[in-house]
Amino acid sequence: MVEIRWHSRAGQGAVTGAKGLGDVVSTTGKQVQAFALYGSAKRGAAMRAYNRIDDEQIINHEKFMRPDYVLVIDPALAYTDDITANDKSTTKYIITSHKAKDELISEIPTLQDKSDRVFVVDCIDISLKTIGRAIPNSPMLGAFVKISGMFELDYFLDRMKKVLSKFPQKIIDSNMDAITTAYNEVK
Amino acid sequence: MAEKYDLQEVEVWDGNYAAAHALRQAQVDVVAAYPITPSTPIVENYGLFVANGYVDGEFVMVESEHAAMSGCVGAAAAGGRVATATSSQGFALMAEVLYQASGMRLPIVLTVVNRALASPLNVRGDHSDMYLGRDSGWIQLDAFNAQEAYDMTLCAFKIGEDASVRLPVMVHQDGFITSHTAQNTNPLQDEEAYAFVGEYQTYQEMLDFSKPVTYGAQTEEDWHFEHKAKQHKALMDSRAIIDDVFEAFEKKTGREYKRVESYMMEDAEVAIVALGATVETCRLAAQQLRAEEGIKVGVVAPRCFRPFPFDKVREALSDVKTVCCMDRSSPGGAMGALFNEVSAALYSTKNRPLVTNYIYGLGGRDFSVEEAKRIMREQKAHADAGYITTAIQQFSGLRGPKLGFFETNRR
Amino acid sequence: MKGVCATEKRGTKEIGSEELVGWDAVTQGVVINSFEGNATNVASLKQEERNYSDFSSYTATVASWRVVKPVYNRDICIDCQNCWVWCPDTSIISRDKQMLGIDYDHCKGCSVCVEVCPTNPKSLLMFAEHEEIEKALESWPTKEK
Numbered sequence: 006m007v008e009i010r011w012h013s014r015a016g017q018g019a020v021t022g023a024k025g026l027g028d029v030v031s032t033t034g035k036q037v038q039a040f041a042l043y044g045s046a047k048r049g050a051a052m053r054a055y056n057r058i059d060d061e062q063i064i065n066h067e068k069f070m071r072p073d074y075v076l077v078i079d080p081a082l083a084y085t086d087d088i089t090a091n092d093k094s095t096t097k098y099i100i101t102s103h104k105a106k107d108e109l110i111s112e113i114p115t116l117q118d119k120s121d122r123v124f125v126v127d128c129i130d131i132s133l134k135t136i137g138r139a140i141p142n143s144p145m146l147g148a149f150v151k152i153s154g155m156f157e158l159d160y161f162l163d164r165m166k167k168v169l170s171k172f173p174q175k176i177i178d179s180n181m182d183a184i185t186t187a188y189n190e191v192k
Numbered sequence: 193m194a195e196k197y198d199l200q201e202v203e204v205w206d207g208n209y210a211a212a213h214a215l216r217q218a219q220v221d222v223v224a225a226y227p228i229t230p231s232t233p234i235v236e237n238y239g240l241f242v243a244n245g246y247v248d249g250e251f252v253m254v255e256s257e258h259a260a261m262s263g264c265v266g267a268a269a270a271g272g273r274v275a276t277a278t279s280s281q282g283f284a285l286m287a288e289v290l291y292q293a294s295g296m297r298l299p300i301v302l303t304v305v306n307r308a309l310a311s312p313l314n315v316r317g318d319h320s321d322m323y324l325g326r327d328s329g330w331i332q333l334d335a336f337n338a339q340e341a342y343d344m345t346l347c348a349f350k351i352g353e354d355a356s357v358r359l360p361v362m363v364h365q366d367g368f369i370t371s372h373t374a375q376n377t378n379p380l381q382d383e384e385a386y387a388f389v390g391e392y393q394t395y396q397e398m399l400d401f402s403k404p405v406t407y408g409a410q411t412e413e414d415w416h417f418e419h420k421a422k423q424h425k426a427l428m429d430s431r432a433i434i435d436d437v438f439e440a441f442e443k444k445t446g447r448e449y450k451r452v453e454s455y456m457m458e459d460a461e462v463a464i465v466a467l468g469a470t471v472e473t474c475r476l477a478a479q480q481l482r483a484e485e486g487i488k489v490g491v492v493a494p495r496c497f498r499p500f501p502f503d504k505v506r507e508a509l510s511d512v513k514t515v516c517c518m519d520r521s522s523p524g525g526a527m528g529a530l531f532n533e534v535s536a537a538l539y540s541t542k543n544r545p546l547v548t549n550y551i552y553g554l555g556g557r558d559f560s561v562e563e564a565k566r567i568m569r570e571q572k573a574h575a576d577a578g579y580i581t582t583a584i585q586q587f588s589g590l591r592g593p594k595l596g597f598f599e600t601n602r603r
Numbered sequence: 604m605k606g607v608c609a610t611e612k613r614g615t616k617e618i619g620s621e622e623l624v625g626w627d628a629v630t631q632g633v634v635i636n637s638f639e640g641n642a643t644n645v646a647s648l649k650q651e652e653r654n655y656s657d658f659s660s661y662t663a664t665v666a667s668w669r670v671v672k673p674v675y676n677r678d679i680c681i682d683c684q685n686c687w688v689w690c691p692d693t694s695i696i697s698r699d700k701q702m703l704g705i706d707y708d709h710c711k712g713c714s715v716c717v718e719v720c721p722t723n724p725k726s727l728l729m730f731a732e733h734e735e736i737e738k739a740l741e742s743w744p745t746k747e748k
Contacts, residue, residue, distance in 0.1 A: 296632045296633065298632070358632070396631075402643040404637045415623075425626070426631075
């Protein structure tokens with residue numbers, strides 16, 4: 006079982022990202038779960054989304070999770086949200102930030118003993134440059150593909166195109182661009 | 193003719209979307225709705241399917257849930273296949289008309305996404321609304337995940353519309369935990385699903401001008417009782433039809449459903465009885481506890497909450513030592529409903545296991561695998577002692593001093 | 604005037620005299636048929652041409668509920684249809700806008716028709732139930748100045 010926790014603000018696409026990841030994973034024959042804790046969420050409120058991935062049917066419906074991956078798609082939440090809650094000694098963090106990894110870690114005490122498991126990518130900047138809006142979910146998927154090694158990039162892009170097939174070609178292309186850029190830039 | 197919807201063999205759907213597709217595939221003629229969280233996407237997506245030509249039907253926006261169910265009653269009496277969705281406060285506002293629908297024997301399908309009832313206001317899942325419907329004369333089916341929300345909704349039409357049943361059917365799923373959790377779902381293709389549900393068979397429809405009928409007659413003490421008794425008998429007798437429909441569904445899909453679902457019960461000493469997504473969480477806990485600690489625990493779940501499977505519950509639990517009934521609704525000065533009904537069923541068994549009650553998960557409070565295991569261990573302690581070692585009714589996942597009511601007199 | 608536009612089924616059953624059948628014999632969903640057999644186009648038929656079922660109030664009678672009854676005087680009536688409009692029990696029988704009389708099987712003697720009658724003297728007046736129609740008509744008042 007692989008468990009993923011997304012830290013996001015309502016409207017940044019964490020739920021869509023989690024479901025998109027689920028869509029792709031399901032095509033590999035694996036079982037997935039994607040859900041979110043919304044709060045009575047308004048746009049901008051902090052929220053969390055979750056994925057579970059397994060070979061067996063997933064019958065665990067608890068919200069409690071000890072994540073294998075923590076994906077932070079809002080730069081400020083790395084500071085204000087408890088992103089290391091219920092983590093494990095192997096939990097990997099992918100954080101969106103315009104800052105360099107060392108600088109970011111130096112500012113967040115809970116990450117300081119985890120520097121080998123922290124990865125940084127500027128999803129906001131990438132989404133602005135590729136998609137034209139601050140929707141950091143697609144770039145985060147690219148970074149996740151790289152760090153997790155769960156898929157080859159080309160395979161993921163191919164499946165993601167099918168998931169997005171109902172959108173105009175321009176949107177599909179820009180999302181592919183965002184995923185690829187983040188895949189290459191995450192450190 | 194409605195357009196065919198392009199479906200993959202495996203879709204990643206949440207419970208709401210799964211239910212919406214079932215309504216589409218059944219080609220529901222009329223949905224009268226007043227959307228409410230967390231069930232909104234069901235009727236919203238039905239409306240979208242209508243607008244995009246995927247279903248030949250009418251989406252009627254009304255001014256309240258009372259009007260929504262009233263519109264459904266009218267459309268069903270007129271002779272259409274009818275469905276809607278609601279939750280919580282909306283369900284409460286519908287309550288009056290629910291009794292009208294069942295009394296008039298109209299096979300409406302209501303997809304209920306279970307949510308807590310205010311006050312205090314809360315949008316998340318518990319079973320307050322489901323329990324509110326338990327005397328309304330509807331068949332109530334319970335889905336534990338998104339796949340089942342889809343499957344049960346298809347079955348609901350076939351059960352309710354059966355000539356010997358002709359009763360409305362609710363399909364319950366847990367708010368957010370099921371309704372907003374996307375999981376692998378295997379849908380039927382459109383034509384298969386429609387063939388399973390079948391063409392709608394009208395009965396005494398008001399739009400048959402060759403045979404005008406009156407719906408909603410008044411009966412006083414000289415007639416009312418006989419009509420209610422006949423209705424109750426139809427509901428009780430629907431058990432056999434539910435079994436038949438589940439069997440036909442299994443033949444079509446390979447997915448097996450029973451009015452009472454038993455899991456790891458063959459040699460179980462301890463049983464947990466639950467409803468909704470909790471059933472699956474408890475199954476996982478039972479697997480783990482058997483492997484880790486060797487406690488023989490099983491899980492029993494009424495798939496069909498109404499008609500209450502008195503017969504099957506008794507069968508499923510006849511050989512265990514302890515039974516813990518999990519009620520996800522504030523019982524308002526009584527034991528939980530599941531506890532009361534399971535206890536009543538077990539009272540006429542030889543074995544009469546010890547039965548305890550947990551109130552849990554109100555307003556969407558998380559129910560974890562660890563907590564399920566703790567409760568199972570506690571039941572095992574009752575079994576070993578031969579009596580209930582705690583209060584009979586306890587609260588799970590509650591902050592503050594321990595809360596419990598009533599001690600056993602069977603020491 | 605009794606029996607005007609009646610068929611042999613009208614007013615044959617006293618309300619409350621029906622057989623009290625058991626739960627197994629009541630109709631499903633309390634749905635009741637108004638007519639026997641095929642009733643296509645029934646709206647274009649006159650009452651006396653319709654095949655009402657035993658569930659219809661047409662076949663029932665409440666005549667015994669009445670202690671006073673309206674009597675209708677054809678000689679004064681101007682066929683204004685006021686009584687037909689106001690009668691709460693559809694017991695004014697009218698054909699082609701011409702008033703024919705009272706349906707005594709369903710009239711409860713409320714006297715609304717008398718109240719709304721605009722003629723002088725009135726074309727409808729209340730009399731004791733046992734009064735004969737002919738005598739009632741003989742005792743009709745004259746025009747008030």
